[in-house]
Amino acid sequence: MTKTNAGRFFEDYRLGEVIDHAVPRTLSGGERALYHALYPARGALYSSDAFAADCGLPAAPLDDLIAFHTVFGKTVPDVSLNAVANLGYAEGRWLAPVWPGDTLRAQSEVIGLKQNSNGKSGVVWVRTRGLNQHGTEVLSYVRWVMVRRRAPGEAPQAVIPDLASVVPPETLVVPDGLDFTGYDFGLAGEPHRLSDYSVGEIIDHVDGVTVEEAEHMLATRLWQNTAKVHFDATQRDDGKRLIYGGHLISLARALSFNGLANAQLIVALNAGAHANPCFSGDTVRAWSEVLATAETKAPGVGAVRLRLVATKGEAGALRGADGKYLSDVLLDLDFWALMPV
Template sequence: MKTNPGRFFEDYRVGETIRHAVPRTLLGGEKALYHALYPARHAVHSSDDFAARCGLAGPFDDLITFHTVFGKTVPDISLNAIANLGYAEGRWRRPVYPGDTLTATSEVIGLKQNSNGNSGVVWVRTTGRNQRSEAVLDYVRWVMVRKGDTGAPAPETVVPELSAVVAPETLSVPNGLTFDGYDFELAGEPHRWRDYTIGEKIDHVDRVTIEEAEHMMATRLWQNTAKVHFDATNREDGKRLIYGGHVISLARALSFNGLANVQLLAGLNGGSHAAPCFAGDTISAWSEVLDKVETGVPGVGALRLRLVAQKAEAEPFGLKGEDGKYAPGVLLDLDYWGLIPT
């Protein structure tokens, strides 16, 4: 058999390292397509001249790095996934620039068979590297994966202990980054790190309706081959599930309205895809400031932000009910660190 049916839950072993296939060289086309697919307007990633004034040489949007590395892992981790469940301990280590080639490896750090015996949860720690073998991104994610053989014995349960928050002192500030000559007018908003308060909530106002063609193009762009995103016969309802990263990028782009000066992503504390998303859904977003710290670089601060994407008809600022479950319409609950002028 020369074709690859993908791994099933019983095929993983704690401690194994998976070297993912097909390196990806990123060029200007990926940047242009990203801005065509999402209403992304953060100035550092929109203008090489603006980036140069901030000491950077026109880096890719940090989520291009995330999607590219994530896509490398799909054939080995989530080809037979039922759902991608969450993220933790993510760090953007260094910027990625046009001409860089990214590869990825993943270590299996946890396994737990579900009580139904038909599936289980796989935890992996993934690292993306450039052509110089320098880490550009690492993160933990956990995925619910089908069993190929329901009679296969359950593995020993190993659930990793994960940090709730990436320690701010471990965040990487890109070499050369400076906001000394930052142009707030060109960036789009006057709001600095000092203007935000812990507990503040921001309604990002704008909305985007997800189109089938756009999410299909995006998922192909990142070489994400998960069957639930492409094959309509893979779900009983006959729908293709929207890639969760597509929702992340839409929500991040919408957050420009209120968080235009949060130019770079530095840490991924946690994330949950709270409900499935399908073509035709209209997405809105809001953020909550969870914490704020100064970095070791003068003029560069970090905001810890909760970014929530929800269907447009959902109640604004609604997250969870009294039962602790996500409110109807909530699609994404993402907790991250972003860098902003102080």
């Protein structure tokens, strides 16, 4: 009897199916240290217990993307082990802080299926929930992924979920106790508050990082992402290992510190697309566009909606005349973050 698992293929998914993912993971300061070693992450709220305490929190929570990558990694063996590519995200919400010592697990529901016209693959939509050891939902998001078929066969009826284009700002969850009225801009690294940003403003984050195999492999293993295209060079005709999309998200987010140091917490993910593949040797830069601002009920706390773009090209360049992403664009991410007003 075969005891190994080759992973799911497109024909193995059923609409409405709920998948409980293995294996729960307890997070610690070790994950924070490795995260900050992999990326130039300098957000004050995630770096300093004292700074977080001055902002009304009991201590510094783990970086929002540590929670995202951990939950995402749990889903890979059941959702994207045989993926061709991870295509996009929507309706993402951070619902509670994750603290050192918390144990996270993940559960996904299949909410959409559509076979591609070539009959060799299809797109699977899942809504994933991250839960801590108390059963509290800390994170929820939708993603869709192109998955290979095991063999040609009859296509299921296509069901494409109707997803919101933006998480309404009035539904954003602000961590209990968060208070930016005494926010120390000097310690945070920049003087800019929410009122200093204008809708439509483009911010060039200036710095670039050349992606190397070592960092990518360490990041992918750190989050226990087992997708074959990230490890096995024989999975692609060009013999290259695809850089894990989460690695790019964190890299771009860290680069955005230069110009957005006070966008302290990501609280919602409106949309996201991995526009073009990234490979070792590519030099990644980042730019942001301010899409909207909003108030929250927390003292001194506002919300800014940002488009964060990782690119090998110029700041502000996104699509060509045909409406398609330019070939230099690697990532297009739309999210809400909390910022002092």
